[in-house]
Amino acid sequence: MLEYSHDWRLVLAAFAIALMAGFTGLSLTRGVSRRSVGERKVAVSMAAVALGGGIWSMHFVAMLGLQLPILYTYDALTTLVSALVAILMTGLALLILHFRARTRRSITLAGVIIGLGIALMHYIGMSGMELCRPVYTPMGIAGALVASVGLSVLAVRLAYSERGRRNIVLGTVGFGVAVVMVHFIAMAGTGFLSDGATGAIGPALSNETLAIIVTLAAFVISAAFLLTGITFAPQPEEAAAPGLAGAAPPEPAPTAAPRAEPAALRVPHEREGRTYFLEPAAISAVRAEGHYTLLQKGAETLFCPWSISEAEERLAPLGFLRVHRSYLINPAHVVKFERLRDSGQCSVDGAESLRIPVSRARLADLREALGL
Known part of the structure; x- marks a missing residue:
């Protein structure tokens, strides 16, 4: 050898x-x-x-x-x-x-x-x-x-x-x-x-x-x-994002048709092989489920293809809060909040039996959003 x-x-x-x-x-x-x-x-x-x-x-x-x-x-x-x-x-x-x-x-x-x-x-x-x-x-x-x-x-x-x-x-x-x-x-x-080869010519x-x-x-x-x-292919949220402060919007080409305004964000959910869309304001909470999420709309639970990180990235500008590594909530739907030593929990309308944990690091943000 x-x-x-x-x-x-x-x-x-x-x-x-x-x-x-x-x-x-x-x-x-x-x-x-x-x-x-x-x-x-x-x-x-x-x-x-x-x-x-x-x-x-x-x-x-x-x-x-x-x-x-x-x-x-x-x-x-x-x-x-x-x-x-x-x-x-x-x-x-x-x-x-x-x-x-x-x-x-x-x-x-x-x-x-x-x-x-x-x-x-x-x-x-x-x-x-x-x-x-x-x-x-x-x-x-x-x-x-x-x-x-x-x-x-x-x-x-x-x-x-x-x-x-x-x-x-x-x-x-x-x-x-x-x-x-x-x-x-x-x-x-x-x-x-x-x-056993000898006298070979080396590579150029x-x-x-x-x-x-x-x-x-x-x-x-x-x-x-x-x-x-x-x-x-810009991300949808990038395409819908407002321009930089003070920057003039680009002028359309003279022959181009007027461009439609970007549509407001809607959240996809899937049922029976079909995809439907939901207004974010109707959602009270988002829960991580493996690589996907579950949306809470009143007492109804819906399957969403977004991950919890993607849901946070898209919904945080609309007021949703990440209160736990597995939960986002819409403060407008919170009907009960309870302090538990260093952490807490809350409930949302239509699903009062669902106890949503609030981590210690997120307590202050949630209390401020609730006016406490």
């Missing part, structure tokens, strides 16, 4: 690529469930290229950092196939996350698919090595598969337990750690043998130069996708 080591500068560059790709993919898909099907497909496709391509770029840069006592190169076609596998598997996982109901089972399935994609990409890419031959151990392959699937499921759960900024950051770190750990766990179970570009090119390309693509994602 040949002895080998790693250039740790390229290892750090590979980790940076994994973080950038994870942040790009998760940022592009934030809020896409509120877009049209066409816009959602575009966003998911861009995220698949950014995230899957970033996973491959990380692997390739880390492999370029592999230092062997002999010359080695990569077959271009096999390397391309490994990149396509990473992109396609990531795209399939994103389709499940954004075109099906997001449940614990679907999130786990998406993580398993990404994990299998990472492992397949790694071993397909390794098979493209020329002038030396990788040799695997059964324990090394098993360890890489277990780590790939387990860490990917954890990363997807971190990113999709809610879809707020905090989860994007946590998911980014999770994806970065997953990809890098899988690579080096797999490498720990891999040896290398020379294929050194490994370090190729690594720099791939790293720069990955960052440029991610940055371009982020900028495109920000401008190509």
Whole structure:
């Protein structure tokens, strides 16, 4: 077996690529469930290229950092196939996350698919090595598969337990750690043998130069996708937001028809496969239910596809208060408030039996809203 080591500068560059790709993919898909099907497909496709391509770029840069006592190169076609596998598997996982109901089972399935994609990409890419031959151990392959699937499921759960900024950051770190750990766990179970070729002509570009090119390309693509994602389909709340104070509104094009005023916010709820909309003023409370929420309208409880974080972001400007990690309330509907040592609880009209907890940190805000 040949002895080998790693250039740790390229290892750090590979980790940076994994973080950038994870942040790009998760940022592009934030809020896409509120877009049209066409816009959602575009966003998911861009995220698949950014995230899957970033996973491959990380692997390739880390492999370029592999230092062997002999010359080695990569077959271009096999390397391309490994990149396509990473992109396609990531795209399939994103389709499940954004075109099906997001449940614990679907999130786990998406993580398993990404994990299998990472492992397949790694071993397909390794098979493209020329002038030396990788040799695997059964324990090394098993360890890489277990780590790939387990860490990917954890990363997807971190990113999709809610879809707020905090989860994007946590998911980014999770994806970065997953990809890098899988690579080096797999490498720990891999040896290398020379294929006996001598007098081979080396590549026109050194490994370090190729690594720099791939790293720069990955960052440029991610940055371009982020900028495109920000401008190509504004969030509904951004489109409806008022302009900056003192800023003049943009003049419409001379031939354009008059633009309609943005519609007032209405809250979606689903029943029997149909989506209906509700005026926010009719809602007395919002309760977290897994990755979704339940709306309280009098004595009626309705299913809403928003997460509790998304509901807070949209309804807080209308006076709703987050009184607990699982509850938003409309102070106008509160009919009873009770102080309980360091916390409290309240009830809303039509559902007086529902005891809504109020955390200690939110007591002052609620008391002020109630005029107490």
